[in-house]
Amino acid sequence: MATETPPETQLPKLTNDEISRYSRHLILPEVGMEGQQKLKAAKVLCVGTGGLGAPLALYLAAAGVGTLGLVDFDTVDASNLQRQIIHSTATVGKLKVDSAEIMLKGLNPYMNVVKHNTMLTSANALEIFNDYDVIADGTDNFQTRYLVNDACVLLGKPNAYGSIFRFEGQASVFATKEGPCYRCLYPEPPPPGLVPSCAEGGVLGILPGLVGIIQATEVIKLILGIGDSLAGRLLLVDALSMQFRTLKLRKNPDCPVCGIHPTVTALIDYDQFCGIEKPAAVGPLEVARDKAVGGAQVIDGIPQIAVEELKRKLDAKEDFFLLDVREPHEVPIASLGAPLIPVGEIEKRIGELAAQKDREIIVHCRSGARSQKAALVLKNAGFTNVENLAGGILAWADKIDPTMPKY
């Protein structure tokens, strides 16, 4: 562990109620009274209270970690509850940190919850991290991953890392004194938009549970100083084949942050590093809507059509070709009845659209992101009149057909 554990005499005493609660730990020689006191003295920061952070924080609270910090600026949405078991139906709409506190305190009233209802940024990360012994990274984007990593390396605090995609997960412990960091493994993030995005891709709800509990296990081991941590190893979890593999990770002597001659010695602009535009004050959906209201909005040469305009064209039986670029399994959920070519197959199947080359084509998906990419592919292939349905099915459900489900 990064910080020195105070000698046993300085560790906080357990009350009789705590002794009863933690008896299954106390009779385990690897934990025992001293270990349980170390847990009570420990301060762990969970970055994110989503899919990974939910089981992670719950198990750390149950185990008796004395202080749990929670960083999240989001509110609970019904679609979170398929995996974020720290929240509940009753707390939909509440701040995630408040919702999580209710569940954690209900599980274990003897621990402290410190709520950081804020977006983690380069301006506040070091100050927030400073008060904690171990950081657990349960975020969902590359900018925050690199921010958490660099802050951990700069402060010398271990980072219990977990990440998931669909049916696959990764876990490790980064930024220990001797071990590698996230940048040793991935010096740079992938550029956004390299892949035609199915980024709206799902995740098997129990997978973050599996990976978050592996992170929690690593946190507990770091606090207790027992076992072999995942530092220097990357655990790969494949939930479909149910196979676990570990690969060797090495500290890269040329690592820009933890190497011999580091070039990153302070936190940087991680949006810029990851090639992401600064988040707007309103979400992308709102931006798309507002722009559409003004009419004739064009992004990268693709005119953006509002759902109201599509409705008008449909009602007027205008001549145009509507194309759905979602995945086939999304059609049964909600559909505008358009022919389907998934965004990833557009280039390969472009011949099927040959007859539409000079016709007006309106491309749609769930939110307007994938259809924008598909529209660009068509335009670059010589299609002369391609437009994107701003806001996609979601906007259609909001503004045109309230009976349509949003997913």
Place this chain on the structure above:
Amino acid sequence: MDIHIPTPLRAYTGSKQTVNVTGATVGQVLQQLTDSYPELRQHLYTPEGKLRSFVNIYLNDDDIRYLPGKESTPIEESDELTIIPSIAGGRYF
């Protein structure tokens, strides 16, 4: 030998989780892989033909960047090659 394809890249291998290829070196089997599935190429290599920095290729449990022979490391039929994607939760490469 078998190359393990991670979920995000299976869209380019016809959903195959493993692809069987033959070759004498790491570089040769990767070449054969991208010949069989040309769409994979841009996800693994830069236009200049360099392995992308956010793609990690493991021979058994070692990163090929740390093997003395790197991409010219000889391989045997029983070896396994694994492509490790950069995943961040919601997004991936």
